[in-house]
Amino acid sequence: MADVAERAGVSPSTVSRTMRGLTSVSPDVRARVEQAARELNFAVSRQASSLVTGRTGVMAVLVPTLDSWFMGAALSSLGPLLREAGMEMTVYVVPDLAERAEFFDRLPARRNADALLVFCFDLTKEETARLDDLAMPVIYISQHVEGRPSVYVDDVAAACKATRHLINLGHRRIAFAHTVNARGFSFSSRERLVGYRQALTEAGIPLDDDLVVTTPPRDKRGTTQAVGNLLSLREPPTAIFAEQDELAASVISTLRTVQIDVPQRISVLGFDDQLMAEWLDLSTVAQSPSDLGRAAAHLALELINDPESDHGRHIVLPTHLIPRGTTAPPPAPPREQEGTDRLSEGTARTR
Amino acid sequence: MADVAERAGVSPSTVSRTMRGLTSVSPDVRARVEQAARELNFAVSRQASSLVTGRTGVMAVLVPTLDSWFMGAALSSLGPLLREAGMEMTVYVVPDLAERAEFFDRLPARRNADALLVFCFDLTKEETARLDDLAMPVIYISQHVEGRPSVYVDDVAAACKATRHLINLGHRRIAFAHTVNARGFSFSSRERLVGYRQALTEAGIPLDDDLVVTTPPRDKRGTTQAVGNLLSLREPPTAIFAEQDELAASVISTLRTVQIDVPQRISVLGFDDQLMAEWLDLSTVAQSPSDLGRAAAHLALELINDPESDHGRHIVLPTHLIPRGTTAPPPAPPREQEGTDRLSEGTARTR
DNA sequence: ATGAAAGCGCTAACAG
DNA sequence: CTGTTAGCGCTTTCAT
Numbered sequence: 118m119a120d121v122a123e124r125a126g127v128s129p130s131t132v133s134r135t136m137r138g139l140t141s142v143s144p145d146v147r148a149r150v151e152q153a154a155r156e157l158n159f160a161v162s163r164q165a166s167s168l169v170t171g172r173t174g175v176m177a178v179l180v181p182t183l184d185s186w187f188m189g190a191a192l193s194s195l196g197p198l199l200r201e202a203g204m205e206m207t208v209y210v211v212p213d214l215a216e217r218a219e220f221f222d223r224l225p226a227r228r229n230a231d232a233l234l235v236f237c238f239d240l241t242k243e244e245t246a247r248l249d250d251l252a253m254p255v256i257y258i259s260q261h262v263e264g265r266p267s268v269y270v271d272d273v274a275a276a277c278k279a280t281r282h283l284i285n286l287g288h289r290r291i292a293f294a295h296t297v298n299a300r301g302f303s304f305s306s307r308e309r310l311v312g313y314r315q316a317l318t319e320a321g322i323p324l325d326d327d328l329v330v331t332t333p334p335r336d337k338r339g340t341t342q343a344v345g346n347l348l349s350l351r352e353p354p355t356a357i358f359a360e361q362d363e364l365a366a367s368v369i370s371t372l373r374t375v376q377i378d379v380p381q382r383i384s385v386l387g388f389d390d391q392l393m394a395e396w397l398d399l400s401t402v403a404q405s406p407s408d409l410g411r412a413a414a415h416l417a418l419e420l421i422n423d424p425e426s427d428h429g430r431h432i433v434l435p436t437h438l439i440p441r442g443t444t445a446p447p448p449a450p451p452r453e454q455e456g457t458d459r460l461s462e463g464t465a466r467t468r
Numbered sequence: 469m470a471d472v473a474e475r476a477g478v479s480p481s482t483v484s485r486t487m488r489g490l491t492s493v494s495p496d497v498r499a500r501v502e503q504a505a506r507e508l509n510f511a512v513s514r515q516a517s518s519l520v521t522g523r524t525g526v527m528a529v530l531v532p533t534l535d536s537w538f539m540g541a542a543l544s545s546l547g548p549l550l551r552e553a554g555m556e557m558t559v560y561v562v563p564d565l566a567e568r569a570e571f572f573d574r575l576p577a578r579r580n581a582d583a584l585l586v587f588c589f590d591l592t593k594e595e596t597a598r599l600d601d602l603a604m605p606v607i608y609i610s611q612h613v614e615g616r617p618s619v620y621v622d623d624v625a626a627a628c629k630a631t632r633h634l635i636n637l638g639h640r641r642i643a644f645a646h647t648v649n650a651r652g653f654s655f656s657s658r659e660r661l662v663g664y665r666q667a668l669t670e671a672g673i674p675l676d677d678d679l680v681v682t683t684p685p686r687d688k689r690g691t692t693q694a695v696g697n698l699l700s701l702r703e704p705p706t707a708i709f710a711e712q713d714e715l716a717a718s719v720i721s722t723l724r725t726v727q728i729d730v731p732q733r734i735s736v737l738g739f740d741d742q743l744m745a746e747w748l749d750l751s752t753v754a755q756s757p758s759d760l761g762r763a764a765a766h767l768a769l770e771l772i773n774d775p776e777s778d779h780g781r782h783i784v785l786p787t788h789l790i791p792r793g794t795t796a797p798p799p800a801p802p803r804e805q806e807g808t809d810r811l812s813e814g815t816a817r818t819r
Numbered sequence: 820a821t822g823a824a825a826g827c828g829c830t831a832a833c834a835g
Numbered sequence: 836c837t838g839t840t841a842g843c844g845c846t847t848t849c850a851t
Contacts, residue, residue, distance in 0.1 A: 118844065118845065119844080127821075127822085128821065128822045128823075129822090129823095129844090129845080129846090130821070130822060130823080130846080130847085131820085131821060131822075133845065133846060133847090134820095134821085134846095137846090141820060141821085142820070142821085143820060143821090146820080146821085158578075158601060160574070160575065160576075160578040160579055161579075161844090161845075162519075162579045162580070162843095162844060162845070163515075163579070163580050164514075164515045164516075164518045164519050164524065164579075164580070164843090164844080164845090165515075165519055165827090165843075165844035165845040165846085166844080166845050166846065167515045167827095167845090168513075168515050168516055168519060168826095168827045168828065168829085168843090168844080168845070168846090169826075169827045169844090169845055169846045169847075170827090170845090170846065170847095171827080173515065175558070182540075182544050183534060183539070183540045183543045183544040183547075184537075184540040184541045184544040185540065186535075188534070188540070189533075189534045189535040189536065189539070189540045190535045192534045192559070192561070193533045193534040193535040193561055193563065195561070196534075196559075196560070196561025196562070196563065196567075197561070197563065197567060200567065200570075205558050205560075205576065205580070206558060206559050206561075207526070207556050207557060207558040207559075208543070208547070208557050208558075208559050209547070209556075210543070210544055210546070210547025210548070210557075211547070212544070212547065212548065216547075216548060216551065219551075223511070224511065225511075225556065227511040228511050228512075228513045228514070228515075229513070229514050229515070229556070250509060335743055337746060363743070366744065366747045367747055369747075370746075370747040370748070370749075392686060392714070393717065393744060395688060395721075396717045396718055396720075396721040397721070398721075469828065469829065470828085478837075478838085479837065479838045479839075480828090480829080480830090480838090481830080481831090481837070481838060481839080482836085482837060482838080484829065484830060484831095485830095485836095485837085488830090492836060492837085493836075493837085494836060494837090497836085497837085512828090512829080513827095513828060513829070515827095515828080515829090516827075516828035516829040516830085516843090517828080517829050517830065518829090518843090519827095519828080519829070519830090519842095519843045519844065519845085520828090520829055520830045520831075520842075520843045521829090521830065521831090521843090522843080
């Protein structure tokens with residue numbers, strides 16, 4: 118910066134003012150400085166300026182992985198938004214428990230960011246407390262933390278809606294498939310199970326734990342086993358609600374392998390509305406990670422500029438049922454119920 | 469840091485040495501300092517230290533988007549690797565031409581990172597030149613730039629292999645579907661087209677430009693049109709090589725809509741081997757973005773530590789054909805060729 | 820509107 | 836093994 122000052126024949130202070138776009142610089146001086154800066158290929162060092170301003174110009178982001186539809190969409194939407202605000206994004210990828218412990222022990226974001234966006238983690242009380250004394254705004258996305266700024270969709274209500282759709286179609290034996298230990302993703306998963314149960318209870322359908330199956334994420338074999346458990350029940354389900362589109366895709370693929378028609382024999386419903394849902398013509402519940410990301414970033418910027426503003430605000434974004442081709446009324450009920458259950462009569466096929 | 473020094477009863481230098489893990493600190497002093505640091509919730513400011521060391525401890529990453537299988541997998545693999553090296557990752561998402569111009573104009577990474585990883589961009593000469601005077605190692609991933617460190621798969625050879633697989637199955641009318649303006653992703657796409665043409669030429673099959681169709685990325689309607697163009701040809705293809713799995717999925721979905729069996733009537737081959745390829749039982753060419761990412765990061769770390777080492781090195785990673793259920797021999801040849809083409813005889817079905 | 824000087828928090832070079 | 840001193844490159848008073 119001293120070089121630029123010398124070349125432009127002004128003081129470092131003036132260069133600084135120019136680079137920051139302050140108005141108190143006469144047009145001709147500004148032009149000279151900018152010219153000199155260009156010639157010398159000069160750019161302000163964030164390090165040095167943040168040392169004195171106390172601001173880093175960095176938005177930190179904590180994610181369990183980047184290798185997922187949700188994270189990809191959410192973080193992509195952050196890019197332009199942050200650039201506009203003159204900020205950069207540093208990403209902490211914390212895929213497993215070891216890395217997680219290490220992150221919360223060292224808290225590398227401390228002093229190196231102006232705000233932290235925490236995505237999709239199911240945090241312990243201790244972890245949340247630890248983030249509290251980070252001396253920067255912390256925003257939680259896809260989870261709600263009492264008294265902290267959070268941005269999420271109402272997974273309970275969404276899963277409830279989804280299950281109700283199946284009930285309205287006439288289904289009574291509805292399975293719920295969810296992933297476990299999904300790299301800290303469990304928060305939403307748990308909530309969706311609650312919503313599923315709630316809808317059944319409201320409709321007077323008894324809960325049956327045999328209808329709730331789990332599988333590791335992205336594990337073809339795990340899915341096969343889970344589906345196998347359902348197909349070997351005394352009374353198998355006529356519909357499967359998979360808690361993620363990817364899981365739904367895997368379930369459908371398994372069912373097709375054994376020639377069980379979807380949706381004629383078994384309906385399948387997903388959650389997310391990824392691109393693949395369209396290809397598969399998969400009925401699902403849509404949520405928008407990019408909207409979540411943007412809302413969180415806005416909130417963060419607000420809190421950075423005005424730390425006194427309401428820290429406890431929760432933003433809840435909408436979800437939508439997207440009915441497509443993988444959900445339909447159930448096939449004709451088994452014989453022993455003849456005459457007692459006429460709900461699906463209109464569309465049921467006789468054997 | 470001064471506070472910690474005072475509390476521990478030592479000088480700031482000693483605190484600095486302790487925090488950096490230098491050996492020249494006696495165990496008891498080290499213990500005292502660490503204790504004091506913990507009590508005061510102290511963490512070293514990267515900003516301040518980089519001001520004097522000249523190192524930022526930051527790996528910059530330039531990507532067109534994060535919302536893709538490739539980028540997600542590649543960047544996820546970087547996380548732990550960088551943490552181990554004590555570095556952070558800042559991501560520049562540059563999704564369109566406006567942002568791109570702005571990025572290359574300002575070069576925000578300058579002075580704010582120790583190395584830059586450039587993913588998947590098809591750069592102009594000017595852009596490459598601009599990155600050259602960034603005063604840091606720049607590594608190119610999924611593209612090769614003359615004389616600059618690059619990490620990629622041989623897309624030409626891979627596409628050639630893939631096309632050969634179709635030829636070996638007996639196909640002669642083989643279409644190539646690729647995306648255009650895919651947010652700067654075009655490099656690989658172009659190379660794959662070259663490989664496709666090369667395989668055909670080697671096999672003595674004449675090139676037919678009508679068999680090469682394009683579509684915007686992730687555009688269902690675009691795919692439908694592209695497939696429509698192929699299906700309305702005087703002599704439609706018996707196989708379609710889609711340059712990405714996602715595109716292949718979309719193509720298959722379109723074909724199924726009009727009841728064209730895959731692979732009985734038309735074979736479909738993808739590229740990438742994403743998770744979805746398994747669900748769809750899609751034949752494809754596998755590449756590993758995480759291996760690419762890791763190799764690039766290693767190379768970057770090497771260059772940071774020894775700027776004199778060979779800057780022109782290119783690392784080429786392998787690809788593998790994954791034959792699955794969407795490729796098969798073509799159906800019986802049309803009548804006018806009766807007796808002239810017996811290649812697919814063994815598996816062809818008579819009409 | 821511009822310049823001079825002080826100092827942000829840290830590390831490095833030198834003494835001891 | 837530890838302390839002292841001098842900046843790193845910038846912004847920010849405070850003058851002018």
